[in-house]
Amino acid sequence: MAGKGKAFVVIGAIAVSVFLLVYLGxxxxxxxxxxxxxxxxxxxxxxxxxxxxxxxxxxxxxxxxxxxxxxxxxGDSLPDISKFSVSVTNTTDSFVEIFSSTEKSGTGVDGWLNEVAEEFNKSNTTVNGKPVSVMIRNIASGTATDYIRSGKYIPDAFTPSNELWGEMVKADGIQAELISKRLVGNVTGIVATKAKYDELVDKYGSLNLKTVTDAIADNELAMGYTDPFASSTGLNFLVTALGTFDSSNLLGEKAVQGFEKFQANVPFIASTTLQMREAAKTGMLDAFVLEYQTFVNATDFKAGYVFTPFGVRHDSPLYALGDLPKDKLDIIQKFADFVEQEKYQKLAEQKGFNGLNDYKSELEAVDGSILSAAQKLWKEKKNGSxxxxxxxxxxxxxxxxxxxxxxxxxxxxxxxxxxxxxxxxxxxxxxxxxxxxxxxxxxxxxxxxxxxxxxxxxxxxxxxxxxxxxxxxxxxxxxxxxxxxxxxxxxxxxxxxxxxxxxxxxxxxxxxxxxxxxxxxxxxxxxxxxxxxxxxxxxxxxxxxxxxxxxxxxxxxxxxxx
Structure with a gap:
């Protein structure tokens, strides 16, 4: 991945802080x-x-x-939306509700968007002379997409981890207007042990998703990744991996055959990020997938690890959903502008965001219907033969x-x-x-x-x-x-x-x-x-x-x- 992001080596204590579960608890x-x-x-x-x-x-x-x-x-199994907590409450009658991914609407280092939203609600921002505010609901991207696509609950706006979820929503005929391509910078990557990283670089010349899929297919790398139905990183990994086999046709015979060979040697698919990371701590895995913001905030892995970015960036795009009145669209736009202020972007840096800004997405925008078909393919082929x-x-x-x-x-x-x-x-x-x-x-x-x-x-x-x-x-x-x-x-x-x-x-x-x-x-x-x-x-x-x-x-x- 030369030119698309450097491999970041962290030697010593790295690790797994308490992390909100992606969707299941x-x-x-x-x-x-x-x-x-x-x-x-x-x-x-x-x-x-x-x-x-x-x-x-x-x-x-x-x-x-x-x-x-x-x-x-x-959608039939989705609980009432009240199951997912409101992390920031609106303070005015004129407001918009925003579904936000958990790495930015949780607590501590994962609470950046909450802090900015609370400041916005105190800022006396007005639309047509009326004070406005935002409500933030803390909900994982995959789960949020399930609610929106099923029609069970559609908020005014949606900021998932990456744009893939927005494409899936649009493919289901739901109006989704991109208000901001980036609220805050982030990428996802492969976290490999330093020893395995060095070994693969010696053999393949570099470590990127192509060399990783080759190494897995040849049974040279024990790697885990997360459920692409629920995890932003998992979905990103799936479509990027398919692209390494045939970038011109992610669902073509060549890509499917390559995926089957690769998947046959994947030892571990985790239901949640936490489950995968706990497995990694046991020494079971040579590598696993993780967002960079989580990686830099980790504190307790004993060995050294290398982070290599891949796929689309995780820049938290912001979408307006449905046929909203102009007042609501104006609130969403004002909030997007508010977030972009330098002091709030510096706050994001303190929480691990906005790193690896030189990394460019190596994957072009993928149509939502192809993403859904890729998920279906994964479901059918994930256990190999x-x-x-x-x-x-x-x-x-x-x-x-x-x-x-x-x-x-x-x-x-x-x-x-x-x-x-x-x-x-x-x-x-x-x-x-x-x-x-x-x-x-x-x-x-x-x-x-x-x-x-x-x-x-x-x-x-x-x-x-x-x-x-x-x-x-x-x-x-x-x-x-x-x-x-x-x-x-x-x-x-x-x-x-x-x-x-x-x-x-x-x-x-x-x-x-x-x-x-x-x-x-x-x-x-x-x-x-x-x-x-x-x-x-x-x-x-x-x-x-x-x-x-x-x-x-x-x-x-x-x-x-x-």
Missing amino acids: ISLTSNLGKTKTQITTEDAAKKLDKLYKDVSVKTIEPIKGQIDLDPASI KPIAAVFVADVSGSMGGEPLNRLKESLLKGQKFLGRDNSIGFVSYSSDVAINLPIGKYDTNQQSMFVGAIDSLQASGGTATFDGIVVAMKMLQDEMALNPDVKPLIFVLSDGETNEGHSLKDIRGLIETYKIPIYTIGYNANIKALQSISSINEAASINADTEDVVYKISNLLNVQM
Whole structure:
């Protein structure tokens, strides 16, 4: 990327500050410092068989349920917009509401736009003789785009991290007028360990996204990136990577074939930036993607890292949405002009923005319809030639009775639409004992109907043998992998996190580590720390479902992982 931005080397303590989750509220606990209890594959098989024999397991005759064959719509799962906080409140009756990406409307170093908006609201700015103000709503770019495109909630203005989201909004026929191409400067990039950076430069002559995709395709680089449906950096990475294979046709056969080869060797796709960065801290990844503003504010990585920018700039464009009256357009323009003042741009520099101003976007504007098609391609091709085999493990103990079990059912019934048809799905429920409600099978219409029937039939009673349920799921997956060695195994545990019967985490930790099965946990009125301790073993995510946006969270999780 000579001439388009320098590689910035940071040696010593770098790292991961607390960062607002991109859209899901997912957390992940690092396994650094934990004692490994991994055992050999042969011993693991023997231990799994022994543990399985200790569990009281019954197989239930599958029941078919009524399924909805309409295509999945992420808009259907969106919660009320009040779920996303207003970070700056309007101070006048004449105002505009602005959706703002989280790196500039959060707190601390991520609160730059809030501080400027509060100053604007104190500035006595008027339009047609009336005092005006702005309201800022803190919402990740991908989630904000879901609201706008679905029509569920459209604010007056939108400032995502990059222009790709604006193009997607316009492609859906929503009027989006670009008021300012840049509120504040930022770029996204690949953060690589110094050792891996030097190695790749020695071999390829430089490090850029082309050499990165080549290195990944040749299995020379373990790199993670974020969900392109939700993450600005993830979407930028996806379309830029496709462009390295065929810049003239991002969706052509050459680009698709290159992407499939590259994607087959990507070890980790994170649902959130925080999840990816926690995985990086364990030493699992040679490189990962991150915005520069976050990178320069990081404080606790132990090793040296190099930042290499790529793709479109993340300059926080500002769009006016819909057919707004002139007064509102004038407020948006006055706010854009206000933000550009030197003192507020210097404030931005103090918070890590406006660095790497010499970097020019290496990607031309991409039509929103192509971006949507690229997301669809990613969904279809992200697992390469490896289909997924997943077992859902549902807690139906007495403590799940009432609202927790109702929420569990609702989130699964709506989220199951996002399960890919090429995948295989099984279902287990547990209380004091464990029931196999649905053996693993290809997720065709028949399996979907039985999956829905299994969910509908759940009733709560008895104790909580969580790890017995996981043992049964692991046994089902090992049996499936004996028949289909190429599948990628996953487990999803839906529980309140309180285990009072059966095996313990200590009993099965070695198995989880040996088999390397990611276990995603979703907590309902839960002991979240207990669930995080399970998910952290193989760098999976844990969702707190005690919020009204649980259906959206789970739908997005399944969209990414399945």
